[in-house]
Amino acid sequence: MSKMNPNVKQVVIAGGGTAGWLSAAILAADRAAVASADFHITLIESPDIAPIGVGEGTWPSMRATLKRIGVSETDFIRECSASFKQGSKFVGWTHGKSETYYHPFSLPQGYDDVNLAAAWQAFSEQVSFADAVSAQSSLCEHGLAPKQIATPEYAPVANYGYHLDSAKFSSFLQKHCVEKLGVTHVLANISEINSHPNGDIASLSLHSGEPIQGDLFIDCTGFASLLLGQHYQIPLVSQQDILFNDTALAAQVPYARADDPVASATLATAQTAGWIWDIGLPHRRGVGYVYSSAHTTREKAEQQLREYIAIGLGVQQASALDVRELNINPGYRQKLWHKNCVAIGIAAGFIEPLEASALVLVELSATMLSDQLPVNREAMDILARRFNERFLTQWQRIVEFLKLHYILTQRNDSDYWRDHCDQGTIPERLQELVTLWRHQCPWHQDGRFIDDMFPPASFQYVYYGMGGKTHLAANRSQPKDAAAKAMGEFQNNRRKIEQLLGSLPSNRELINKIMQYGLPKI
Amino acid sequence: MQNHAVLNPVDHKDIKIVTQRSELYGDCVIATLAFPFEFRNVQSDYPILFQKDSNTGKLFPVALLGLKAKENLFLNEEGWDASYIPASILRQPFMVGFQGEKPIVTIDMDSPRVNKVEGEALFDEMGEGTDFLKNVTAMLNELHGAYQDTEVFIEQLLELELLESLALKLMLADGVEHELTGFYTINEDKLRELSADALGKLHNQNFLQPLFMAVASLSRLANLVDKKNKLLVC
Numbered sequence: 001m002s003k004m005n006p007n008v009k010q011v012v013i014a015g016g017g018t019a020g021w022l023s024a025a026i027l028a029a030d031r032a033a034v035a036s037a038d039f040h041i042t043l044i045e046s047p048d049i050a051p052i053g054v055g056e057g058t059w060p061s062m063r064a065t066l067k068r069i070g071v072s073e074t075d076f077i078r079e080c081s082a083s084f085k086q087g088s089k090f091v092g093w094t095h096g097k098s099e100t101y102y103h104p105f106s107l108p109q110g111y112d113d114v115n116l117a118a119a120w121q122a123f124s125e126q127v128s129f130a131d132a133v134s135a136q137s138s139l140c141e142h143g144l145a146p147k148q149i150a151t152p153e154y155a156p157v158a159n160y161g162y163h164l165d166s167a168k169f170s171s172f173l174q175k176h177c178v179e180k181l182g183v184t185h186v187l188a189n190i191s192e193i194n195s196h197p198n199g200d201i202a203s204l205s206l207h208s209g210e211p212i213q214g215d216l217f218i219d220c221t222g223f224a225s226l227l228l229g230q231h232y233q234i235p236l237v238s239q240q241d242i243l244f245n246d247t248a249l250a251a252q253v254p255y256a257r258a259d260d261p262v263a264s265a266t267l268a269t270a271q272t273a274g275w276i277w278d279i280g281l282p283h284r285r286g287v288g289y290v291y292s293s294a295h296t297t298r299e300k301a302e303q304q305l306r307e308y309i310a311i312g313l314g315v316q317q318a319s320a321l322d323v324r325e326l327n328i329n330p331g332y333r334q335k336l337w338h339k340n341c342v343a344i345g346i347a348a349g350f351i352e353p354l355e356a357s358a359l360v361l362v363e364l365s366a367t368m369l370s371d372q373l374p375v376n377r378e379a380m381d382i383l384a385r386r387f388n389e390r391f392l393t394q395w396q397r398i399v400e401f402l403k404l405h406y407i408l409t410q411r412n413d414s415d416y417w418r419d420h421c422d423q424g425t426i427p428e429r430l431q432e433l434v435t436l437w438r439h440q441c442p443w444h445q446d447g448r449f450i451d452d453m454f455p456p457a458s459f460q461y462v463y464y465g466m467g468g469k470t471h472l473a474a475n476r477s478q479p480k481d482a483a484a485k486a487m488g489e490f491q492n493n494r495r496k497i498e499q500l501l502g503s504l505p506s507n508r509e510l511i512n513k514i515m516q517y518g519l520p521k522i
Numbered sequence: 523m524q525n526h527a528v529l530n531p532v533d534h535k536d537i538k539i540v541t542q543r544s545e546l547y548g549d550c551v552i553a554t555l556a557f558p559f560e561f562r563n564v565q566s567d568y569p570i571l572f573q574k575d576s577n578t579g580k581l582f583p584v585a586l587l588g589l590k591a592k593e594n595l596f597l598n599e600e601g602w603d604a605s606y607i608p609a610s611i612l613r614q615p616f617m618v619g620f621q622g623e624k625p626i627v628t629i630d631m632d633s634p635r636v637n638k639v640e641g642e643a644l645f646d647e648m649g650e651g652t653d654f655l656k657n658v659t660a661m662l663n664e665l666h667g668a669y670q671d672t673e674v675f676i677e678q679l680l681e682l683e684l685l686e687s688l689a690l691k692l693m694l695a696d697g698v699e700h701e702l703t704g705f706y707t708i709n710e711d712k713l714r715e716l717s718a719d720a721l722g723k724l725h726n727q728n729f730l731q732p733l734f735m736a737v738a739s740l741s742r743l744a745n746l747v748d749k750k751n752k753l754l755v756c
Contacts (some may be wrong), residue, residue: 149579318539379597521680522706 003333005378007291008215009039012204012229014190015047015220018166018359020343023218023366028181030370032070042184042212043177044204049222054087056279056286057085057266057356060105063154065171065363074518077511079172083262083280084146084507086136086158092096092270094467096411099463101128102265105356107158107457110489111495112287116458117441118478118487121470129464132490135497140265142501145510153519157504161356163266163279163286185213193231196285200377201227214402216250218375219343223350224363228333228343230497235370236349238331239399245274245352248326249305250413252463254287256313262507268354272296272414276308282511290328291350295416298325311468314501328352332395337384354405357398360453365391366446372505394453400430401454402464407434408466441470526617526628531649534629537685538655540641541598543602546633548614550594553584553705555610557668557677558732567596567604569746570674572706580674581685581706583736587744589692589702594694595749609665618662625666627659675729682720684712684733689742695751708737720748 011027015126024043032040066076076082087104094101108116116133123132130137138157139146146160177183192205203213219227228234240246262298267278270315274291282400289305310318332349336342344365350358368387374380407430419425433446505513529531535635543549553573556564561583568585585608587594596604601610615633619626621696629636644656644666651659679685684707713733716724724730 148576150574150576151579324574513578517580519581520574520581522685 005376006215006373007222007376008380009218010214011039011218012212012214013041013043013218013220014204015222015345015347016170016174016185017041017220017222017345018170018173018218019222019362020045020176020218021170021363022184023220023344023369024066024177024358025173025181026038026065026363026366027370027397028177029069029184029291032181033185036182038437040182041177042182042186042214044186044188044190044206044212044379045188048189049224052521055279056166056360057163057353059360059363060156060161061092061360061363062161063156065367067154068367069173069176070180071172072521075518076172077162077514080162080169080302081283083164083282083511084144084171084264085161085266086140086165086264088268089140089265090218090268090270090405090465092440093405094408094410096203096270096413096417098447101461102130102134102140103160103458103461103465104130104134104140104255105263105453106134107159108133108460110485110492111457113487114479114482114485115441116486116489117444117464117470118294118472119483119490120464120470121441122371124464124469130461133493135230135493135500138342138497139500139504140263141188141505142502143264143508144504145264145507146504147510148178148503148505149510149517150462158500159387163281165281167319172313175437185437190226193227198339201231215340215377217341218369218381219347219398220345222330222346225333225343225347228336228338228347232336232338232341234333234335236329238329238330239328239351242399242403242427243330243351244294244419245290246299246330247293247301248288248290248322248327248328249298249302249353250286250288250326251305251309251321253287253309253313253321255284259508262511264507270409270411271301271308273416274352275354276305278308280507282508284421290354292416295414295419328388328444334393335388336365336391337387339384339512340380342384342387344369350357351398351402353401355398357402357453359469361391361394361398364394364453396427396429397452397454397490400433401458403427404459404462406435408463410467433459434468437468437470439471439473441472442521524624524630525539525632525646526619528619529616529623529627529629531645531651531745532595535645535649536638537629537644537726538637538641539644540635540637542641543597543607543611545594545730547599549602550588550725552588552593553586554608555672556583556585556608556667557672558583559664559668559671560606560609561732561735563624564608565735565742567745568608568739569689569740569742572623572640572740573704574706580673581680582672583676584704584705586743589700589746589750595746595753600656609661609668613658613661616658616662618666621628627662629639648686652732657730674727675732678724678727678729679708680732682712682716682724684709684716686712692747694747696752696754707740708733 009327013024020043024041028041087102089100089102091100120129120132139158146156178185187209188206189206189518191207194203196202201217205211217227263280269276273296276289279286289301291301306318330351336348345362372383374383407426409417411417442456446456557572564585570579571584571586573584596602611630615630615635617628619628643652685706688705688707692700694700
């Protein structure tokens with residue numbers, strides 16, 4: 001019986017980037033009290049493969065994740081060169097000029113109670129949706145931090161996630177996993193994958209040393225997808241017909257002056273064949289152009305990227321910077337968990353970094369895996385089916401939500417934007433949603449799953465940010481006191497903005513103070 | 523804003539210090555820093571709580587003097603009505619500063635206590651320090667080191683998770699519920715659960731007595747509420 005139905009005691013993680021170490025940390029921290037004979041994690045990292053090193057933006061969920069794995073926020077910020085992120089700012093997506101809109105992390109005022117989107121329609125010419133319903137866009141415009149130095153670790157004044165240096169984040173997690181959580185770290189290249197008769201993976205042979213046996217294998221090998229993709233031949237479901245971006249040019253950009261402001265939002269500036277991300281860390285910016293190779297050339301793209309960087313830094317310095325090219329095959333695996341192997345991170349799939357979905361998917365996947373870790377082989381297939389169901393849906397939702405950023409554009413300056421508006425490239429569910437939103441505001445009924453990554457609030461921020469309109473029919477019933485409630489919430493928001501603008505430090509100032517004093521634990 | 527100058531008989535020859543306690547001289551504060559070494563005296567009059575420095579986020583112990591901002595319920599027309607006045611009040615407008623390693627006395631020239639007309643002189647005609655100044659210097663000498671001790675004390679309490687946020691709702695004589703926020707106190711459940719090792723360590727650092735003084739001091743809250751109610755009623 002035990003041979004047929006072994007208990008899951010040995011978890012082997014292949015790959016040591018942020019996906020591997022974050023998965024290891026979550027699984028290990030949740031079982032910190034379990035004896036090592038009953039549960040053990042080994043992480044195999046290739047000494048020859050450098051991590052991808054993108055994924056420098058997180059969601060607010062990272063706060064709960066870091067707390068869960070037992071690290072101090074002060075240590076994290078100091079050692080990972082992290083800064084505070086309060087959302088994304090989109091530039092030039094509607095008209096290709098300097099117009100902007102925000103997708104902040106905070107939900108609209110009174111979100112559980114009243115749909116402010118309906119009441120806002122009357123004021124859409126005077127105030128942007130984000131400014132009307134949330135204080136966060138104003139905080140970001142002023143470069144303010146989401147909290148004060150006296151605010152306890154992980155507690156927000158305004159909801160926030162992080163920008164971070166992903167190489168440093170990997171090392172930080174590695175140290176924590178090995179020193180505090182008892183994870184075994186093996187530096188070696190995998191030479192062979194050995195199977196049981198039933199097709200399960202039995203062990204991984206290494207170029208040096210003993211093979212590593214396991215009951216459950218986690219594939220965190222990035223684009224290689226060594227176990228799920230190469231060994232099991234689970235195909236990639238390409239999304240390139242929907243989201244065209246397949247190449248990224250990335251650069252690390254120094255600040256002109258060491259005390260330049262650190263932006264509180266990820267800046268996403270639309271270009272003729274994609275968009276440029278701009279992420280502010282305390283010591284440098286991470287800037288990159290992600291574009292569709294079918295719509296521009298590498299030379300043209302690099303030129304646009306350097307022109308963007310030159311705005312703050314000058315032509316001379318901008319032209320001297322190293323630019324790294326990354327090729328993306330946008331899509332996700334047809335199955336994410338097959339037999340006793342589950343893929344997490346880029347090995348499971350990757351899509352352009354719009355809305356920073358990469359790290360949050362790692363957190364969600366590892367968390368679900370840990371919460372529902374199969375006790376034995378018998379339970380595994382059932383849990384694998386659940387996992388696949390949930391995350392394949394998640395991937396579809398992400399693709400739809402990212403596509404929403406493109407399809408309302410009025411840009412007509414390149415094939416790239418025209419092609420994005422081609423009905424044939426828009427998933428049906430998204431077409432349906434947008435059709436509904438012309439006559440009713442995005443609201444709770446538009447989210448089907450409790451664990452949907454993007455709440456209807458996100459639909460609202462992007463739809464109205466892009467200039468989407470809702471023509472509310474006069475005969476449509478509205479809750480009786482909704483209008484009065486909405487006016488009250490708009491006013492609450494204005495008061496909140498005033499109060500926060502007066503009391504929050506700048507992002508840079510808070511980071512400097514954390515370096516000096518640390519954040520309090522309570 | 524404070525404007526600290528190194529005290530010296532040339533620049534400060536004619537300076538006098540008002541020692542009277544009054545709102546006019548900046549004594550109307552809701553709380554003032556209390557050093558662990560004086561907790562025994564502090565707790566005879568005031569609740570000892572903990573508060574954060576808004577500039578650094580660091581916690582420090584305080585003697586609670588009032589129930590809302592800029593309220594000191596111990597002040598009246600005659601002065602400060604208590605058997606003990608915390609050292610952080612008494613030392614004003616002086617502070618210990620450092621020139622390199624050497625401790626020096628500094629004076630806040632912007633303090634309303636500093637003037638040339640009334641109060642205690644600092645130097646006599648010969649430029650010698652007066653008895654008043656000698657007392658001040660002796661007190662500052664005692665405080666020298668107390669700042670650092672306080673920091674270590676707080677670090678210990680945090681490490682043992684002995685501090686918790688205090689949510690205090692008081693019903694006052696005028697029937698209005700009053701909320702006191704932004705303060706922290708000792709978590710007595712955690713204190714009871716401390717191991718013999720932890721207690722021994724606290725004792726060796728001379729922190730055990732102040733810790734229990736702080737716990738005992740909470741009964742002074744009733745005293746503050748009484749004072750407040752008397753003001754509200756009359």
